[in-house]
Amino acid sequence: MPAGGSRRNFLKASAAIASVFVAPGVMLYQTSIARSPDQAVDSTVRWGMLIDTNAMTEADVDKCVSACQREHGWKSTGKPTDTQWIRKLDLLDLETGYKKSLPMMCQHCEDPPCVAVCPTGASFKRADGIVLVNKHTCIGCRYCMLACPYKARSFIHENLTDQLAVAPRGKGTVESCTLCVHRIDRDGVNAVPACAEAVNSANRKPMVFGDLNDPNSEISKRLAKLGAKKLRADLGLNPGIRYQGL
Amino acid sequence: MVDQTRYSELKVNSSRYWLILGVLAILAGAGLVAAHHMDVEGHHVSGMNNQVAWGLPHVFAIFLIIAASGALNIASLSSVFGKLNYQPLARLSAIVSIALLVGGLAILLLDLGRPDRLIVAITYYNFKSIFAWNIILYSGFIVVVAAYLWLMMERRMHAYSKPAGIVALIWRLVLTTGTGSIFGFLVAREAYDTAVLAPMFIVMSFAFGLAVFILLLMASFKLDKRVLGDCHLQRLRNLLGIFTAAIFYFVLLFHITKLYGTQNHGVEYFLLVDGGIYTALFWLFQIGAGNLLPLLLIYLPALKQSRKSLVLACCLVIVGAFAQLYVIIIGGQAYPLNIFPGYEVSSSFYDGVIGEYTPSIWELMLGLGGFAMSIIIVFMIMRILPVTPEILPDDQASEISS
Numbered sequence: 001m002p003a004g005g006s007r008r009n010f011l012k013a014s015a016a017i018a019s020v021f022v023a024p025g026v027m028l029y030q031t032s033i034a035r036s037p038d039q040a041v042d043s044t045v046r047w048g049m050l051i052d053t054n055a056m057t058e059a060d061v062d063k064c065v066s067a068c069q070r071e072h073g074w075k076s077t078g079k080p081t082d083t084q085w086i087r088k089l090d091l092l093d094l095e096t097g098y099k100k101s102l103p104m105m106c107q108h109c110e111d112p113p114c115v116a117v118c119p120t121g122a123s124f125k126r127a128d129g130i131v132l133v134n135k136h137t138c139i140g141c142r143y144c145m146l147a148c149p150y151k152a153r154s155f156i157h158e159n160l161t162d163q164l165a166v167a168p169r170g171k172g173t174v175e176s177c178t179l180c181v182h183r184i185d186r187d188g189v190n191a192v193p194a195c196a197e198a199v200n201s202a203n204r205k206p207m208v209f210g211d212l213n214d215p216n217s218e219i220s221k222r223l224a225k226l227g228a229k230k231l232r233a234d235l236g237l238n239p240g241i242r243y244q245g246l
Numbered sequence: 247m248v249d250q251t252r253y254s255e256l257k258v259n260s261s262r263y264w265l266i267l268g269v270l271a272i273l274a275g276a277g278l279v280a281a282h283h284m285d286v287e288g289h290h291v292s293g294m295n296n297q298v299a300w301g302l303p304h305v306f307a308i309f310l311i312i313a314a315s316g317a318l319n320i321a322s323l324s325s326v327f328g329k330l331n332y333q334p335l336a337r338l339s340a341i342v343s344i345a346l347l348v349g350g351l352a353i354l355l356l357d358l359g360r361p362d363r364l365i366v367a368i369t370y371y372n373f374k375s376i377f378a379w380n381i382i383l384y385s386g387f388i389v390v391v392a393a394y395l396w397l398m399m400e401r402r403m404h405a406y407s408k409p410a411g412i413v414a415l416i417w418r419l420v421l422t423t424g425t426g427s428i429f430g431f432l433v434a435r436e437a438y439d440t441a442v443l444a445p446m447f448i449v450m451s452f453a454f455g456l457a458v459f460i461l462l463l464m465a466s467f468k469l470d471k472r473v474l475g476d477c478h479l480q481r482l483r484n485l486l487g488i489f490t491a492a493i494f495y496f497v498l499l500f501h502i503t504k505l506y507g508t509q510n511h512g513v514e515y516f517l518l519v520d521g522g523i524y525t526a527l528f529w530l531f532q533i534g535a536g537n538l539l540p541l542l543l544i545y546l547p548a549l550k551q552s553r554k555s556l557v558l559a560c561c562l563v564i565v566g567a568f569a570q571l572y573v574i575i576i577g578g579q580a581y582p583l584n585i586f587p588g589y590e591v592s593s594s595f596y597d598g599v600i601g602e603y604t605p606s607i608w609e610l611m612l613g614l615g616g617f618a619m620s621i622i623i624v625f626m627i628m629r630i631l632p633v634t635p636e637i638l639p640d641d642q643a644s645e646i647s648s
Contacts, residue, residue: 140359172359
């Protein structure tokens with residue numbers, strides 16, 4: 001057998017052996033950073049998202065909205081009763097004529113007014129900062145919709161069919177962006193919400209999702225370097241969604 | 247002082263009485279049909295949407311709830327403040343109060359997205375929510391007033407009616423404060439977010455509750471052919487005038503407070519000048535028909551002795567009440583949120599534009615149904631319990647006051 005062939009075989013065998021040992025390691029690592037379904041979330045983590053509005057085009061924002069619709073199975077035909085978990089906001093500075101589009105959704109506040117006003121506690125904040133609606137205890141009073149400063153909540157006005165398993169939606173209850181909590185519970189720190197996944201690529205990342213409590217996370221580093229705006233900061237709600245370029 | 251008034255159940259059997267009850271029953275039934283329809287089809291059959299999430303049912307419900315609180319004024323004046331002239335009407339005042347609250351709560355409950363989850367609403371409490379507090383305050387109010395009524399009616403227990411009256415008075419002041427705070431606590435909306443809404447709702451409750459009470463009192467006495475002396479109506483008339491003027495004062499205070507801050511000029515311009523239906527309702531129906539006209543009808547010397555002018559004043563106060571609550575509740579939501587000050591904002595979710603809302607027939611049916619139910623309850627209780635004075639002549643009143 002020529003020496004070249006033996007080397008090739010050796011490399012092949014080595015690669016096979018390596019993958020046999022490394023792959024489970026990677027799997028184990030992935031599993032270890034994700035949370036098991038019965039494990040409670042804790043407040044060492046606070047999930048947030050940084051949106052660089054300068055890096056986002058109108059088309060990007062549209063992509064965010066479509067991705068969220070696909071992920072959670074909602075659609076909007078433009079009726080005022082339609083649900084919108086995330087929407088494209090067009091801003092126009094009347095003085096200068098400056099225009100901008102950005103994605104707007106639940107801001108996952110640290111002190112969410114929707115949680116404060118909910119009579120049954122159905123509107124709640126998880127320890128890791130994600131603001132959700134418990135679909136079993138929401139009575140559909142819509143007080144949270146009046147309280148939210150960001151118009152992030154929608155009420156389901158019609159009967160629904162063909163809901164997706166990741167988004168248990170039902171008529172007569174209120175809903176909003178979950179920050180793709182199902183992905184977070186599955187993938188841990190590697191999770192990327194559907195909206196961010198739709199616009200981020202290898203060479204640009206206008207939407208950075210991550211742990212605001214971890215100073216070494218990409219989102220914390222970018223916030224430390226460039227800062228960002230909290231919407232309606234005057235209300236002191238400390239939202240988890242931050243905007244750059246406003 | 248021991249109550250010397252003789253009370254008896256309503257004995258009226260006229261076709262007019264049954265016709266009124268029949269119409270009320272049809273309205274209440276229609277309300278239930280509407281609630282069922284909205285429950286089965288979803289709220290898209292209503293005029294409410296994701297911009298205006300609370301609509302006409304809430305206007306009716308909040309009217310009835312605060313009127314319930316105010317209707318108890320007459321009982322409080324007698325038991326707590328010792329104004330014995332009002333004592334013969336105290337029982338009826340408690341009945342009207344309970345009935346209005348039941349009607350208001352029924353509307354609120356039936357308008358929920360999930361009315362079938364009533365059990366959740368009463369077993370899961372978030373004590374930071376003013377809404378949750380109100381659920382406790384409303385149901386507790388019915389218990390407190392029912393106990394108060396029993397203490398007033400049971401002669402052996404009459405001595406305890408004063409402390410019960412004090413509890414009921416405090417309870418209803420807290421209740422109406424809570425109802426006003428449902429809006430006052432909403433920092434996100436420029437039309438709300440002010441503590442003045444709480445005392446304003448208290449004063450509104452005094453006038454609205456009294457207007458409903460006077461109308462029910464006059465109607466029931468007339469239907470049952472009982473004597474109702476002018477001096478009683480005169481006192482109630484004066485009270486209604488004071489309360490209506492007080493509402494005007496609070497509305498003035500509310501808008502002046504808002505206008506003082508430049509950041510609120512937009513919402514004030516919307517409500518007072520450029521708000522279309524809301525501006526029209528405010529000036530024509532709330533201020534014109536609901537405040538100024540009743541004051542004229544109540545205080546103009548030429549009309550002071552006229553019962554018709556009092557009836558009209560009460561009706562106008564109620565019309566003004568609906569206009570005021572419509573402007574507060576729906577106008578406050580229709581005005582867009584200011585998430586990006588300094589920018590003009592637009593989106594497919596109606597950001598930056600006035601929220602559209604046209605009440606549907608189903609909401610009107612639900613609201614009227616709740617109101618009708620309240621009146622049916624009043625007439626039913628008046629028929630089975632001795633809460634109505636057999637006679638309320640002028641001379642008896644002057645004897646009591648002396």
